[in-house]
Amino acid sequence: MESLVAILYLIAVFAFAYGIRMMRHPKTAKNGNFISLVGMILGLIGAMIQPLDNGDNNYIWIIGAMIVGGAIGLPLAQKVKMTAMPQLVAMFNGLGGASATTIGVVELININNQTPVGAKVVSILALIIGAISFTGSVLAYLKLEGKLRKQWVVPGHNFWNLVIILVMIALGAMISSANSGIGWPLYVMILLALFYGIFFVFPIGGADMPVVISLLNSLTGLSAAAAGGIYGNKAMLIGGILVGASGTILTILMCQAMNRSLWNVILAGKFQAGGGAGSDEDQVMKEITKPDAAILMQYSKNVLVIPGYGLAVSQAQKIVKELDDLLATTGVDVRYAIHPVAGRMPGHMNVLLAEADVPYEKLLDLDDANAALKDTDVVLVIGANDVVNPSANDDPGSPIYGMPILNALDAKHIIVMKRGRGTGYSGIENPLFFHEKTRLYFGDAKASLNEIIAELKENL
Template sequence: MSQFIIEAVYFLTALLFIYGLKRMASPVTARSGILIAGIGMVLAVLAAFLYGFDVREAAQEHLTMNVALVLIALGLGLGWAWYSGKKVAMTDMPQMVALYNGMGGGAAAAIAATELFSGNAQSHGVVVSILAVLGGLIGAVALSGSLIAWAKLDGRMNGVIRLPAQQLINLVLFLGSLALGAYIVASGIEGGISFPLIALFFILALILGVLLTTPIGGADMPVVISLYNAFTGLAVAFEGFVLQNPAMIIAGTVVGSAGTLLTLMMAKAMNRPVSNVIFSQFGGDDGSEDGDIEGTMKPADASDAAIAMYYASKVIIVPGYGLAVAQAQHKLYEFVKLLQKQGVDVAFAIHPVAGRMPGHMNVLLAEAGVPYDIIHDLEDINEDFPQADVAIVLGANDVVNPAARHRKSSPIYGMPILNVDMARQAYVVKRGQGKGYSGVENELFFAENTSMVYGDAQKVMVQMIEAVKSLG
C-alpha cells in the first residue's frame, strides 16, 4: 500500500512540475507557476521520506541516523535560502541564480560520488554505472562553472582569463575525464573499484568547469547561466535513474530541456552558435579605431529629455543592466505614469540578452509594477521604432549598437539589435563614455539623432520627474 502511495505522489509531483513550468512561460502566471512547482517539490521530498521508511529491513539499522541527517540538511538549506532570498538585491539576482544552479549541479555530482564510491552504481549494472559517471561529470562541470559565473557577476573576478592553448587543455581534460569514467565503469564490471581514480575523475571535471568559464566575458553570461542550468537538469535526470527516483528524472528532464531550449533561443538572438559562446572570446578589440565612427557624442540635460518625451506621441524605453545597478526601476515607472497621464503611448522594448541573466529586465520591471501589456520582446516591437518620436536607453549597450548590422569586423556583427537608431530622437542615459561589457564602441552614441544624458539612472529619473511635474 505504501508503495502505491509513493508512486501516486510521484505522479502528482510530475503533473505539478509540468503545469508549473507551463505557467512560468507567461509573466502574468509566473508567480503561481513557481508556487505550483514548489508544492510539487515538497511532495517529492515527502515521497522520498516515505520511500526511506519503506526500504528493505537490511537498510533499517541506519534509518534513524539518515533521517536525522536529512532533516538537518533540509533545515540548513531552507534557512539559508529563505534568508538569502529575502536579503538579495535585484542587482544581485543573476549571481544568486548562478549560485543556486551550481548547487543543483553539485548535488547531482555528490549523489554520483556517493553511488560510485560505495559501489552501488556498479552493482546495478553497466547502464546505471554509465549514467552515474555521466551525471557526475556534467554536475561537477555545472558546479564549478556556475561558481565562476557567480564570481564574475558578483565582481569577485574581473575580465577574462585565457590560458595559452586553452582549447587544447580543455579537450585534454574532457577526454581524460571520459577515459577515467569509462575505466571506472569497466572496473565496476570486473569487481574492482579504484577510489583514487574516482576522486581524480571528479577533480578533472571540476577543473574543466572552471577552465570552460574563465575565458567567457560578461556579455555572454546570460547564455552561460542558461547553459549550465541545462547541464544541471541533465545531471539530475541521470542521477534520478541511478536512484530510481521518478521525481528527479522528471524534474531533471524538464529543467534540462527548458534550459537547452532557452540557451538555443538566446544564442539565436545573438546570432551566434552556442559553441562560439563557449569556445570563443566575446568582446575586446572590435577591429576598428574610435576614429572610424562618424559623429560626436552630444550631451543633453535630463530635463530637456523629459520635456521632449512629455510632448511626444510615442516613446519606447529600452532598459539595461545600468537600470538595475542604479535601482531606478521604480522611479522609471513613476515617470512612465506621468507620461501616460499626458496621453503619451509608452512601450518597453526588451532584448533577449539584456541584463545578466535570462529574463533579467522582465523581472526588474515586474518588481516595479510595470504592466505586462506594455512590455514587448525584440521581434514584437522592432518595427515600431521608426514611428517613435523618442526612444530612451537606460543602461543598455551592445543590444542597441548599429555596428551589429554592418561592421563585419565587430564581434557582435549579425546579432539582432533593437532599432533605437531608427527613432526620430534617441536619448541614452549612461554614467560615462565607457564601452559596454563586450568592449565594443557603440555607434548609436555618435549618431546624429542621439543625445547622451550622463549620470546615474536613479538621479536622472528623479530630475526627469521633477521637470515633467514643473510643467503641470
C-alpha cells in the same frame, strides 16, 4: 505501498510539466510555480516512504538535513534584492549540482563486485556534470557579483578542453571496470570535474552570462536525471530531463538573440574588440542638456525606454517608473522595449521593471518594439549598448553583424543615457551614439533620471 509511491511520482512528474506549462502567461505563472512545488513535496514524500531493500532508514538524519537546508534557503530567497537575482539563481543552481555530485561520490565509494556497470556509469555522470555545474555556477556568481572581473583564456584553450574531457572519459572507464570505488581515479576525477567548471566559465564575459546561466541550469537538471538513474527513480529522471531540455532550449534562444552559436560563446569567449565602422575620428557625440531632455519628452506623443545592464547596475528601475508616471500625467505614452539578452540573465529587465510595478503589458518584445519604433517620438536608451548598435544591421565588418537589434534609429529622437564616453563592455563602437538624431546624456542612470524628473516637476 509500492503502487502508492508510483502514483506519487507520477503526480510529481505531471505537476512539474504542468507547472512549467502554466509559466507561459504571467497570469497563470504563479499558480504554475505552486503546482510544481506541490509536485516536489509529493516526490519528497515518495522518497521517504518508498520500500527499500536494505538500510536503517535513518529518518532523523533526513529530517535534520531538510530543516537545515530549508532554513538556509528561505531567508536567502526572501532577502535578496531584485538586482542581485541573477547571482542568486546561479548560486541555487550550483548547489543543486553539488548535491548530485555528493550522491555520485557516495555511490562510487560504495562500489563492490556486484555493482552493475550501468549504475557506475550514471554515478560518474551525476558526479561529473554536477561538479561542472557547481564550480561553473560559483564562478558565474562571482562574476555577476562583480567580485571577479578578470577574464582569461589559456593559450590553446580548445586543446586543453579536449584533453580534460578525454582524461575524464578514461578515468570513468577505469572506475566503471573497478570492483571497489576508493582510489586515486575517483579523487582525480572529482578534482578534474570541479576544475573543468571553472575552466569552462572563466573565459566567458559578463555580457554572455544569460547564455551561461541557462546552460548551467540545464547541466544541473541533467546531473539530477543522472542521479535518478542510479536509483531508477522516475521522478528524478523525468524531472531532471525536463529541466535539462528546457535549459537547453532557453540557451539556444539566448544564442539566437545574439546571432552567435553556442560554441562561439563558449570557446571564443568574447567578441573580438574593435573593428567595424564608426570609429572614424571626426565623429562627435552630441550632448543634450537637462531642460532640453525634459522638454523633449514632455512634449512628445510617446516615449519608448530601452533598458540595459546599466539600469540594473545603478538600480534605477523605480526611478524609471517615477518618470513614467510623471510623463503619464501629461499624456505621454511610455512603453519599454526589451531585448532578449539585455542584462545578465534571460528576462533580466522584465524582472527589474516588474519589481518597480511597471505592468507587463507595457513591455514590448523585440518584434513588437521594432514595429512600435517607427511611430515613436522619443527613444530613451538607459545603459544599453550592443542591443541598439546599428552596425549589427549594416556593417558586415562588425563583430555583432547579424545580431537582431532594437532599431532605435527608426524613432524621431534618441536620448542615450550613458555613464561615460567609452565603448562599454564589449568594446564595440556604436554608430548610434554618433548619429545626428542622437543626443547623449552622461552620468549614472539613477542620478540622470532624478535630474530630469526634477526638471519635469518644475515644468508641470
